[in-house]
Amino acid sequence: MYAPDMLSTRSPKEVWETARSHLRLQLPRSTYETWVRDTTCLAHEDGAFVIGVANAYAKDWLSLRLRPLIKRTLADIVGHAVDVTFVVQPVPVQDDPDRAPAPLLALQTPDETSFTAPIPVALPNYGTNLNPRYTFENFIVGSSNRMAHAVALSVAERPGAAYNPLFLYGGSGLGKTHLLQAIGQFVQASGKRALYVTSEVFTNELIAAIRTQSTEQFRAKYRTIEVLLLDDVHFLAGKEQTQEEFFHTFNALHTSNRQIVMTSDRPPQSIPTLEERLRSRFGWGMIADVQPPNLETRIAILQTKAISLGQAVPDDVLVLIAQRAHRNIRDMEGALTKVLAHAELLKRPLNAALVEDALAYLTPTQNKLSLEAILEVAASYFGASISELTGRGRSARIALQRQIVMYVMREETSASLPQVGQALGGRDHTTIMHGCEKVANDLDTDAELSRAVTELRSRLYEPVRVRS
Ligand code: ADP
Numbered sequence: 001m002y003a004p005d006m007l008s009t010r011s012p013k014e015v016w017e018t019a020r021s022h023l024r025l026q027l028p029r030s031t032y033e034t035w036v037r038d039t040t041c042l043a044h045e046d047g048a049f050v051i052g053v054a055n056a057y058a059k060d061w062l063s064l065r066l067r068p069l070i071k072r073t074l075a076d077i078v079g080h081a082v083d084v085t086f087v088v089q090p091v092p093v094q095d096d097p098d099r100a101p102a103p104l105l106a107l108q109t110p111d112e113t114s115f116t117a118p119i120p121v122a123l124p125n126y127g128t129n130l131n132p133r134y135t136f137e138n139f140i141v142g143s144s145n146r147m148a149h150a151v152a153l154s155v156a157e158r159p160g161a162a163y164n165p166l167f168l169y170g171g172s173g174l175g176k177t178h179l180l181q182a183i184g185q186f187v188q189a190s191g192k193r194a195l196y197v198t199s200e201v202f203t204n205e206l207i208a209a210i211r212t213q214s215t216e217q218f219r220a221k222y223r224t225i226e227v228l229l230l231d232d233v234h235f236l237a238g239k240e241q242t243q244e245e246f247f248h249t250f251n252a253l254h255t256s257n258r259q260i261v262m263t264s265d266r267p268p269q270s271i272p273t274l275e276e277r278l279r280s281r282f283g284w285g286m287i288a289d290v291q292p293p294n295l296e297t298r299i300a301i302l303q304t305k306a307i308s309l310g311q312a313v314p315d316d317v318l319v320l321i322a323q324r325a326h327r328n329i330r331d332m333e334g335a336l337t338k339v340l341a342h343a344e345l346l347k348r349p350l351n352a353a354l355v356e357d358a359l360a361y362l363t364p365t366q367n368k369l370s371l372e373a374i375l376e377v378a379a380s381y382f383g384a385s386i387s388e389l390t391g392r393g394r395s396a397r398i399a400l401q402r403q404i405v406m407y408v409m410r411e412e413t414s415a416s417l418p419q420v421g422q423a424l425g426g427r428d429h430t431t432i433m434h435g436c437e438k439v440a441n442d443l444d445t446d447a448e449l450s451r452a453v454t455e456l457r458s459r460l461y462e463p464v465r466v467r468s
């Protein structure tokens, strides 16, 4: 049932091949490789392309995030609007020149060659560093984290086989560490050795090893585990020597099919001063993000949390807390604890009035946030300097960051357009207006932009939590 115009020229399969090559140019490499590369056109039915995908996650991801782009791409090729549906149809893995190459031996330092030897039987117990609370069972799945949860679980079930490396990113307090540790518990329960370490500890250990001339032990420790769980890799930004060492560790583990899982507060391409060779390696396997959860998921998380605390909290109270503490899950858990503490200490019933009193700190008076403070927080988040943000530089990156700052300044303070213009190096108010409108317009369609704005906002309000 091919549409006549297409039949006369190309088959749907050929059209899809062309579309894939266009998508390959339009998408980040990791996105293309993860979601698009292994798809096939199965048919063209009732005016829709039926695309076969490897699994349900790919189907969800393509349907939810890439469908508009795919439809546009196909429409450009066939010359009229088309529809597209995705069906699960596992395809055998084939050799494909697109696939990330195995790291070159030449890149390895000499001691890495011994790495492929069997693991010694008796290995020191490095301790697990795992928090028993952070398990898959305790992790509530919603649309904001479904993908990250699914890939984390499949990595835990088949370390080294499914997605390697796995790179999880998202704003603070959204469950990255929880997932990372859940992988660790799962892997250990199945008798394999996982090591959880924050990038900060990794760096400190490396520095100590260099100081005490024990880098061999440092290397042995990191290169003989089966699953390396490295938290907060954005911390490696600007740390050249640590990056160098991690690069070799990464290669050593990856070449021997050991699993690497990393988390970060942003995707690899947005980590400033990350060496290009690491950046590209981070994208070899799978990159998945966690988004801020919707109200429904937040309520579900609070319910579980209340049960685990052995507290009977009325649903309307949980709903109120979930509505008030919406920026991230860590804050929301803090809010619940705070409400419970208020109830206990003041001997008050758990009701709406108590929530209002206990959580008054979550409604900061807007004008407390100064434009300067926003500028500082933004500069540190973007890895840019204040003078870059307020200056005249017009690179696409800095221009976009500047516009995000304008937008956040307007949204989060009562400053006027001219005041924002003033704070941003004496810019005209029409420039500010234009920038704010652009960001507001793009927020719905640009997930990366929306994440940056959300994260910046949550960082602005972090001090509020400390003050409470
Ligand atoms: P991140 O590492 O992204 O900053 P964490 O993993 O430390 O965030 O999560 C912050 C808190 O929120 C933790 O107590 C964690 O258990 C909890 N949390 C996050 N996501 C979920 C979830 N989906 N279900 C249950 N608890 C969650």
Ligand code: MG
Residues within 6 Å of the ligand: 173, 176, 177, 178, 231, 232
């Ligand atoms: Mg964390």
